[in-house]
C-alpha cells in the first residue's frame with residue numbers, strides 16, 4: 217500500500233473533526249482512486265496544506281469545477297495530524313481567474329509562480345506574506361497586466377517572503393549604496409551585488425544588473441503590495457530582471473525551474489509572431 221493510500225485510509229477512519237474555514241489558492245490537484253481528489257492549497261494562516269476531498273470527482277454540489285489549480289476558494293477543512301492528510305469537507309468558489317486560464321502566456325506565468333511556491337514551502341509552512349502575494353499575482357495576471365512584469369514583481373517579493381531577499385541596495389564588498397558612477401553584477405551564490413570596482417572579473421554564476429534595473433527592483437522590495445503594480449520597468453530592465461531572478465531561483469533551489477523553460481518557449485514564439 218502506498219503512503220498516499222495509508223494517509224487516505226487514516227483520514228476516512230478518523231472522519232472530519234475540528235473544521236476550519238480558510239480562503240485558499242489551489243496549487244496542485246490530482247486524482248486518487250475512483251472518486252477522490254488530493255489537493256494542495258495555500259492559505260494565509262496555515263500556509264501550504266494537502267488534503268483529501270472524498271468523493272470530489274462525483275460531487276456536483278460540494279466541489280464541481282472548483283478544485284482546479286490557481287482557483288481561489290473558501291475551503292472547509294481540518295488540519296493534518298501525525299503526517300496524515302487534511303480532510304476537505306467543502307469548497308466555495310471565490311474566483312476562478314478565467315481570463316488567466318484562457319491566455320497561454322498568463323497561464324504559463326502562473327505555473328512558474330506555482331512551481332516556485334511548491335519548491336519553497338513544506339506542509340503547514342509558509343510566511344503570512346505569501347498568500348496575499350499569490351492572490352495579488354493571480355488577480356493581476358487575470359486582469360490582463362503584462363505577465364513578464366507581474367512575474368518579476370512577484371519573484372522579488374517572493375524571495376523576501378521565504379527569507380532569501382536578494383541584497384540589491386549596496387555593494388557586498390565596499391558597502392557603498394548603488395550610484396551612477398558604477399555598473400553592477402549580481403552574485404547568485406552570495407545573494408548580493410558587487411560594483412564593478414570590487415568585482416575581480418568573476419563571471420561564473422553572475423548576472424549584470426544596470427542601475428535602472430536595480431532602482432526598480434529595490435523599489436519593488438520596499439513598496440507596499442497594493443502599490444506594486446504602479447512600478448514600470450523598461451524592456452531592457454525586464455530582460456535583466458528575469459535573467460537574474462531565474463538564475464537566483466536555480467541557485468536557491470539547486471535545480472532547474474521546469475515551468476520556466478516552457479514559459480521561455482511560449483514567450484519567444486510570441487515575440488516572433490509579433491515581429492512577422
Ligand SMILES: [Zn+2]
Pocket residue numbers: 387388389390391392410411412413414415
Ligand atoms: Zn563595491
